[in-house]
Amino acid sequence: DFLNALQEIIPAFGASTDDLERCRLNGIVDCGNRHKHIYQRAMLLVEQVKVSVGSPLLTCLLEGPSGSGKTALAATVGIDSDFPYVKIVSAESMIGLHESTKCAQIVKVFEDAYRSPLSIIILDDIERLLEFVAIGPRFSNLISQTLLSLLKRLPPKGKKLLVLGTTSEVSFLESIGICDGFSVTYHIPKLETKDVKEVLKQLNVFAEDDIDAAAEALNDMPIKKVYMLIEMAAQGEYGGAAEAIYSGKEKIKIAHFYDCLQDMVRF
Amino acid sequence: DFLNALQEIIPAFGASTDDLERCRLNGIVDCGNRHKHIYQRAMLLVEQVKVSVGSPLLTCLLEGPSGSGKTALAATVGIDSDFPYVKIVSAESMIGLHESTKCAQIVKVFEDAYRSPLSIIILDDIERLLEFVAIGPRFSNLISQTLLSLLKRLPPKGKKLLVLGTTSEVSFLESIGICDGFSVTYHIPKLETKDVKEVLKQLNVFAEDDIDAAAEALNDMPIKKVYMLIEMAAQGEYGGAAEAIYSGKEKIKIAHFYDCLQDMVRF
Amino acid sequence: DFLNALQEIIPAFGASTDDLERCRLNGIVDCGNRHKHIYQRAMLLVEQVKVSVGSPLLTCLLEGPSGSGKTALAATVGIDSDFPYVKIVSAESMIGLHESTKCAQIVKVFEDAYRSPLSIIILDDIERLLEFVAIGPRFSNLISQTLLSLLKRLPPKGKKLLVLGTTSEVSFLESIGICDGFSVTYHIPKLETKDVKEVLKQLNVFAEDDIDAAAEALNDMPIKKVYMLIEMAAQGEYGGAAEAIYSGKEKIKIAHFYDCLQDMVRF
Amino acid sequence: DFLNALQEIIPAFGASTDDLERCRLNGIVDCGNRHKHIYQRAMLLVEQVKVSVGSPLLTCLLEGPSGSGKTALAATVGIDSDFPYVKIVSAESMIGLHESTKCAQIVKVFEDAYRSPLSIIILDDIERLLEFVAIGPRFSNLISQTLLSLLKRLPPKGKKLLVLGTTSEVSFLESIGICDGFSVTYHIPKLETKDVKEVLKQLNVFAEDDIDAAAEALNDMPIKKVYMLIEMAAQGEYGGAAEAIYSGKEKIKIAHFYDCLQDMVRF
Amino acid sequence: DFLNALQEIIPAFGASTDDLERCRLNGIVDCGNRHKHIYQRAMLLVEQVKVSVGSPLLTCLLEGPSGSGKTALAATVGIDSDFPYVKIVSAESMIGLHESTKCAQIVKVFEDAYRSPLSIIILDDIERLLEFVAIGPRFSNLISQTLLSLLKRLPPKGKKLLVLGTTSEVSFLESIGICDGFSVTYHIPKLETKDVKEVLKQLNVFAEDDIDAAAEALNDMPIKKVYMLIEMAAQGEYGGAAEAIYSGKEKIKIAHFYDCLQDMVRF
Amino acid sequence: DFLNALQEIIPAFGASTDDLERCRLNGIVDCGNRHKHIYQRAMLLVEQVKVSVGSPLLTCLLEGPSGSGKTALAATVGIDSDFPYVKIVSAESMIGLHESTKCAQIVKVFEDAYRSPLSIIILDDIERLLEFVAIGPRFSNLISQTLLSLLKRLPPKGKKLLVLGTTSEVSFLESIGICDGFSVTYHIPKLETKDVKEVLKQLNVFAEDDIDAAAEALNDMPIKKVYMLIEMAAQGEYGGAAEAIYSGKEKIKIAHFYDCLQDMVRF
Ligand SMILES: Nc1ncnc2c1ncn2[C@@H]1O[C@H](COP(=O)(O)OP(=O)(O)OP(=O)(O)O)[C@@H](O)[C@H]1O
Numbered sequence A, B, C, D, E, F: 001d002f003l004n005a006l007q008e009i010i011p012a013f014g015a016s017t018d019d020l021e022r023c024r025l026n027g028i029v030d031c032g033n034r035h036k037h038i039y040q041r042a043m044l045l046v047e048q049v050k051v052s053v054g055s056p057l058l059t060c061l062l063e064g065p066s067g068s069g070k071t072a073l074a075a076t077v078g079i080d081s082d083f084p085y086v087k088i089v090s091a092e093s094m095i096g097l098h099e100s101t102k103c104a105q106i107v108k109v110f111e112d113a114y115r116s117p118l119s120i121i122i123l124d125d126i127e128r129l130l131e132f133v134a135i136g137p138r139f140s141n142l143i144s145q146t147l148l149s150l151l152k153r154l155p156p157k158g159k160k161l162l163v164l165g166t167t168s169e170v171s172f173l174e175s176i177g178i179c180d181g182f183s184v185t186y187h188i189p190k191l192e193t194k195d196v197k198e199v200l201k202q203l204n205v206f207a208e209d210d211i212d213a214a215a216e217a218l219n220d221m222p223i224k225k226v227y228m229l230i231e232m233a234a235q236g237e238y239g240g241a242a243e244a245i246y247s248g249k250e251k252i253k254i255a256h257f258y259d260c261l262q263d264m265v266r267f
């Protein structure tokens, strides 16, 4: 299955960069069929770009709510692709730079990719690369024009490139024409109760009897928030409980877990 | 017919630039009467600019939805014109440049053209040249003023120039007065079922029985997306199928084809 | 009459600049009474500025739809004025310049004019000089303030100046107060059927029987588009017909003419 | 009376600058009681600033429609004041300058004035000084803040200053708080029939019988346009009539006068 | 009472700067209880800042219509405080400076104050410091952020600071959060009939019988306009009357006074 | 209890910076259960970040009305954390700097933190860091993008960071996506009557009989304003009363207290 596939592949490409690994700090667990399907489709694109002659450039957008696992999924595809050039472009490594400098760095990544026969570029959090803010809205048109052109520019003869984008602001990207610039778009969903349940089983921090209730309470939450919440709850009401819980000696108290959940939704 | 005409002419001008050829990576197939008619009219303009005395400058805009074949058509007219100077101006070759630098490069192309007795300039994706983005909308007024003036400025005595523009944002160009700056405008359409059917026959990747259904499903799709979709489907559900299909040994499975189509419309 | 008057005067001032002549590439034909009346009034202003003491500065705006003949008319007045200094200021000669440079060039033209006892300055396509674009709208306020001041600044004692402006965006000019800056404004109209008929007779490219129908079809078209359309039609459906038609051996086929007309209105 | 008062005073101050004289190119005629009243009040302010101790700074705004005589009136007050420092600040002498340079020049005029015991500064066409344009609206806030502060800043001890402003955009000045910055505001009106009649009598270019009709037709016109229109009409329908009319040998033909009037209202 | 209190205190602090004295060019007369109350409260703040330990920074805003006496009141508090550092920050001393230079100057005043054990800073006409203009509205955000931060920044240990602001645009200051930045706000009102009457009695320029009528006519006028109007009226209808009136030999003619009042409200 | 806990802890970390201590100039009194609960939760986050492996970065926003005690609370958590690196980032220390310089300073604080195994960064008054002003609204997108990225960027391996933000403009932060950037958000409330009563008892400046009435009058006031108001009232109606009151010899007169309260709500 999906998870096993991942676990078989990952070690084989342990040489992949640290950067990509840090994008999935909590590892990869089985999150249900919808996540799995998208992973498989993305891996087919990896193959298509390898064999195609008419399409030396393929582009795919992963969109979904904040914390739904987009970056971790893109990083996983990059790691699993076994392509010689896999690079993540992220706003976090360009903090405070002028938009023209950011442009230059992005263009540089593409030009490096053009030198490799097979490349993957991950444009992570495209709205952040674009310096998007909903009021206005404001964003860097210089960068958006650069992306629009890069998403259309063919690599030189004989080179192949797959671009993976991620965003949690898909309607903004739609409105500036960036979605149209991608060949395909996949929606990464939040977790449903049954997905959460599987995740909680794997994590093994709740008493068996509490798992159903906890999973129910976490319905429609993104995977990243699930991890954060469990960690908060694991501290215990007066602190100091985490070690016992992660070592399996104790379980999270469901009442305290509800308390933390309420805090997260907003005190 | 149209296709044959093209095939007869192309070899004769094999000396045309690589740039123009890369604009039609999937070649030129017969896409139906509407595409053919526009090609013929554009070739009449090529002749008119050659013989006219009162109009040393002719301008023609090709507008239509994304992927409908505008760039490939303009490139084909350029190649088939046999003019000594044929140049494509595209945002992709000016990524990240300041608007004033872009202006200077565009003006340079026109001034080079003014030195040749007969020239064609293709202004590809004018909205991209203008750094257009629908929010606002924003665009470079410096470049739009430059284009408005260039579309009106006569070449020096004895020189002739045909300008071909392409755009998928015709209503924007209308609103800033650029459409009015062109002598004629043609609309490049998406494909209707009967057009697609002809294309699919030529490509020969479906079982005979599936062609009608496939063509029906692809009604109202631009030619460029038709190519992309077929290539995706040709990988097969588990990958690895492309070679067999392109070599004609196997056909695309219609069920998998529908799957891919759904992905494209948005998962 | 108007046309004869022109033809008598023009040779006398053959020394007028090439620039002005290039503004009327298709010559000047009789376009009907409305064009004629405006020409005569403009020539009266030429006289007034010569003899006046209280008004050393006169300003006149020619406004009308795109292609209605404004530039050709202004150029003709300039040529016919016999003034020692006649200069056209046009955006086409200032492409890509910064607005402050454009300002400086415009001011320079006025200061040159102030050195001549009698001068005419043609501000051609004022909306283009102002870098106007309807979206926003945007325009250069630096240049508009410059024009507003220049239209009010008196030449030095003993010098006389007539400023002729042209525009196809009169309501915009109105809204920024530039219309008020002109002493008089004339509206240059499109052609009515009876005007077109006269023009077609003079051009002699239609069979006698077709003239009425053609003129009817061209009702409410500007003179410049009439010329463009006739030239397109003169190529013939399959090209190659132009020479025969202009030499008078053949006439334009009315059916093909209708076809071209339809293209122009938008395919 | 008003006119006589003027004529008595003007010679006495013939030393006033040429600049001020050029502001009333058509001289000063009796324009009716409303103009006269404002002139008298403005002359009282001249006296008040001279004798006051509590108000070393007085400010007065003359507002009214374009061409109503504001600049000529302000210039006349300046000439008649007999103050050692009288200076007009006008956009025409600062064409194309950057707003900060304009500011500096305006401040310079005030600082020069602070050195004279008695000064008048005319801020002519304040909306033009502010680079105002109705679309937006746009204007220079740098200059408007400068004026707002200058209108409140006291001259040094022992110095007196009267500031006269003119504008035809009083509602704009109101909206940015500049009107409030002036101690008093006077409205300079257009001419009513009875005012025009007096003016026409003095100019003596119409037949006696036509004066009533002409004055009626010119009701509600500003004095400046009255002058312009009469000069146009004085050329005669075919030109060449001006000399005879100004010398009194002939009179303006009322029919041609109506024609010209119509042109001015817009052909 | 209030006035006497002032008169007793002022001589004692005659060493206060000339700048502050010039802020009350017409001196300080008794303007009624509302003005008096605010003066007293402001003097209590002077004491509070001296003795407090928990609040080394106090801030107080005086807001009210144009000319209501805000600046004169703040200056009086400054003079009467007997603090070693009293400084007025006014737009008039920063005309034409760039907003960043203004910021630097304002910050400089605060840093100078931080060196004195007890300081008062008067931020006069805050909307003018902010380059506020109602259209837009526009204002300098750089300066407004600077003020917002300065109004919150504590002086160094052992130093005390009272900030007095004045404004006639309180709703604007409210909307940008500057009002909230002040600990207390007082509204300086226009004069009511009974206040005006007292003022007129003290000035002694009307015949006894006219005082009631005049005070009635001046109801709801700010103190500053009252002074201006009286001075205008004191010139007399034909000028030259001022001396006789101020010396007490003559009184202002009530009819002429009404005339002037009408001019001020707008002719 | 909460207060005692604080008092036990504070001395232990007396080495904490002066900056943090100045953030609670009036010390920390018991303000009721709601304040206490938030303090405890924040201390749990301090523990979580210490022990967690999956979350080396935790972020927490304290939002609430102006003066509700956010900064004092955050400073207290910082002091009580015993972390080697605790730093407050505040607009007051960056007055007048250009937004890019502010960015650089903020980034510097984070990079310093990345060098310490355990760090707390307090982003105080985030709306002020962002140069927010409600009109427009305007704010620095450069800084907001920087914060958005910093709130997501992981510290290097082995380092832990807790970011505490404070704001009184939570809906603005919401609208630009900054709230979503924080893992948890707590609302710091104004005081209710029963909270105020406790505070007043501790301060001991009212007669016993007046405490209920005073507490009632102060219902729904932020703690910071309570302190300010009491200090104003402590001066007494004619000044000079403060010492007697703080030394306990006299009590605040309730009538004068009501007077002051009215002033604060706006005279
Ligand atoms: N199957 C999975 N797919 C994706 N993420 C997973 C999966 N299993 C576990 N995770 C963990 O869930 C977290 C997903 O966070 P990630 O940053 O990828 O979300 P995101 O959608 O990119 O969030 P954001 O919108 O904030 O960018 C990671 O820590 C990852 O290790």
Ligand SMILES: Nc1ncnc2c1ncn2[C@@H]1O[C@H](COP(=O)(O)OP(=O)(O)OP(=O)(O)O)[C@@H](O)[C@H]1O
Residues within 6 Å of the ligand: B023, B024, B025, B026, B027, B028, B029, B030, B031, B035, B065, B066, B067, B068, B069, B070, B071, B072, B073, B125, B166, B168, B223, B224, B227
């Ligand atoms: N008859 C045809 N006309 C145009 N294109 C054709 C035709 N036959 C095949 N093609 C192929 O279809 C594709 C058309 O893509 P093209 O880039 O020209 O579309 P476009 O309208 O310019 O797209 P975009 O809006 O993205 O710029 C090309 O790959 C071209 O080789």
Ligand SMILES: Nc1ncnc2c1ncn2[C@@H]1O[C@H](COP(=O)(O)OP(=O)(O)OP(=O)(O)O)[C@@H](O)[C@H]1O
Residues within 6 Å of the ligand: C023, C024, C025, C026, C027, C028, C029, C030, C031, C035, C065, C066, C067, C068, C069, C070, C071, C072, C073, C125, C166, C168, C223, C224, C227
């Ligand atoms: N009587 C005429 N008046 C004006 N133009 C004429 C006349 N007769 C023939 N023409 C021709 O018609 C054309 C008019 O074009 P012109 O450029 O002057 O129009 P325009 O109104 O300035 O157009 P645009 O709005 O594009 O600036 C010229 O080629 C000119 O030679």
Ligand SMILES: Nc1ncnc2c1ncn2[C@@H]1O[C@H](COP(=O)(O)OP(=O)(O)OP(=O)(O)O)[C@@H](O)[C@H]1O
Residues within 6 Å of the ligand: D023, D024, D025, D026, D027, D028, D029, D030, D031, D035, D065, D066, D067, D068, D069, D070, D071, D072, D073, D125, D166, D168, D223, D224, D227
């Ligand atoms: N009594 C008068 N008052 C004012 N102007 C007069 C008078 N008599 C004659 N004139 C003439 O009328 C003209 C008034 O024009 P002026 O430029 O002063 O008007 P304006 O209101 O300043 O116009 P604009 O709004 O264009 O600035 C001048 O040429 C002046 O010589």
Ligand SMILES: Nc1ncnc2c1ncn2[C@@H]1O[C@H](COP(=O)(O)OP(=O)(O)OP(=O)(O)O)[C@@H](O)[C@H]1O
Residues within 6 Å of the ligand: E023, E024, E025, E026, E027, E028, E029, E030, E031, E035, E065, E066, E067, E068, E069, E070, E071, E072, E073, E125, E166, E168, E223, E224, E227
């Ligand atoms: N009791 C008083 N309080 C204030 N001003 C007084 C008083 N008595 C007399 N005045 C005089 O009234 C005038 C008040 O003007 P001031 O400039 O202080 O008003 P303002 O409200 O600051 O006006 P603006 O809104 O234009 O800044 C001063 O000339 C001052 O000398």
Ligand SMILES: Nc1ncnc2c1ncn2[C@@H]1O[C@H](COP(=O)(O)OP(=O)(O)OP(=O)(O)O)[C@@H](O)[C@H]1O
Residues within 6 Å of the ligand: F023, F024, F025, F026, F027, F028, F029, F030, F031, F035, F065, F066, F067, F068, F069, F070, F071, F072, F073, F125, F166, F168, F223, F224, F227
């Ligand atoms: N338990 C408490 N919690 C917070 N503040 C307290 C407490 N007890 C007393 N205080 C005092 O109350 C004041 C709270 O002011 P503080 O500046 O923290 O408020 P704030 O919400 O940050 O205000 P602002 O919105 O203006 O930034 C401080 O002077 C602090 O000493």
Ligand SMILES: [Mg+2]
Residues within 6 Å of the ligand: A070, A071, A072, A124, A125, A166
């Ligand atoms: Mg992500």
Ligand SMILES: [Mg+2]
Residues within 6 Å of the ligand: B070, B071, B072, B124, B125, B166
């Ligand atoms: Mg294209």
Ligand SMILES: [Mg+2]
Residues within 6 Å of the ligand: C070, C071, C072, C124, C125, C166
């Ligand atoms: Mg023209």
Ligand SMILES: [Mg+2]
Residues within 6 Å of the ligand: D070, D071, D072, D124, D125, D166
């Ligand atoms: Mg004027």
Ligand SMILES: [Mg+2]
Residues within 6 Å of the ligand: E070, E071, E072, E124, E125, E166
């Ligand atoms: Mg003031």
Ligand SMILES: [Mg+2]
Residues within 6 Å of the ligand: F070, F071, F072, F124, F125, F166
């Ligand atoms: Mg705070």
